[in-house]
Amino acid sequence: MISSQYHTKEGAINEKLALRKLLIYTQSVYQIPQKIKELTDKRKRKQIPFFNLIMPVFISLLLQYESFHTVFSAPESMGKRLQHCIRGKIPKVDAVRDALSNIEPREVEEIFDSMVAKTYRNAVLRSGTIGGYIAVGIDGVELFSSTKKSCRTCLTRRSSNGGKEYFHRSVVCATIGESPHLILGQEMLRPRDGSEKDEGELTGGKRLVRKLREKYGHFAGVIAADGLYLNAPFINTVLECHMDAVIRLKDEKRLIFQDAEKLFEKGEGKQEEVKRGRKRIECWDIAGFEMEGVKEGVRVVRYCEHMQEKNGKESISWMWLVTTSREIPYKILWKIMHKRWDIEENAFHQLKTYYHAKHCYCHEGLDVVFYLMIIAFNIREMYLYRRIRGFAESGISRKSVTRKFCDDLQSEDMSEILYEAGG
Incomplete structure (x- = not known):
């Protein structure tokens, strides 16, 4: 039984906070299941349909489960939930990781791009995010590190004991100011061969700004950043893209x-x-x-x-x-600089604390998993702050929303929504 905390004076928010409605929104507005079905399956052994492997991964990220073992290796608690989101045999965690490792990251990036493009076509940011300006923040985030496991895209550094440490880092661009907070893009930093240093955050930041400009045109009016970005090449990149x-x-x-x-x-x-x-x-x-x-x-x-x-x-x-x-008034600049922390508090904090971005779900499929994760992040933000009127003022925590969604998956079969157009 859900507490009355889900109700506000404006109406019964609880009735809208339903996983079924979130999945219908995911399917009808952004066509995520349909696009997952179209991913290229490069597996040699195809005993389990590809959709049955990738769709539950996306659902588990959407519902913020902390690991694939929690989802695919805990039949006593997850079996019924998995049966409610896929049809057929429940896959093993090794088969899931193998499938993710064989997906071309660019294909999942295109799904993410189509979702962001849809938010621009729907004029979600039309009125601006701070003082009438569309403001975004850009910053780097470390995903996870290890002294034992590595892959060909790992960055390296010396650990505190002098040994080699492997890690992954991404530069992320997200809206700041008013909700919903949306991630517009990310750029993984890459290792370099030989004696050259691995890519730095400024290199990734410049590449990300140019990429977003090429994809979405004038995607923002203002880019806010910390002191690391007070760098002539980065500032010139922003100016060349006709932003401030x-x-x-x-x-x-x-x-x-x-x-x-x-x-x-x-x-x-x-x-x-x-x-x-x-x-x-x-x-x-x-x-x-x-x-x-x-x-x-x-x-x-x-x-x-x-x-x-x-x-x-x-x-x-x-x-x-x-x-x-x-032109931007100094009063608005003050707000923008303070709201720059939104990328830390609303994007990075959410990804690390609730979406478990610091957990290594699948090392070889890191790019794929991270794109699926930020797709899930954006969809939940859009659903909560665009589709559910009064959610921002309701005081309902995101943890409570997640518990509600997980309970819904336990009690109700959602597979017909996902398979209606997905597979």
């Missing part, structure tokens, strides 16, 4: 920091104070700075945040940023 960068400025040794500080200390660029609850924000904003290697002049904006604590004392913190935009 908003980047944290931390390094006090940089000339642009020192030049701006001298002017700010003279009172130049002082703006009207802003109040946000118990926070009072001073601001200085000057444009026209030159940054070596950057094709256009940039603005430097400094904020001094005075926070009135409950004990009556005042705490002070400083925030600096560099931006290529000449």
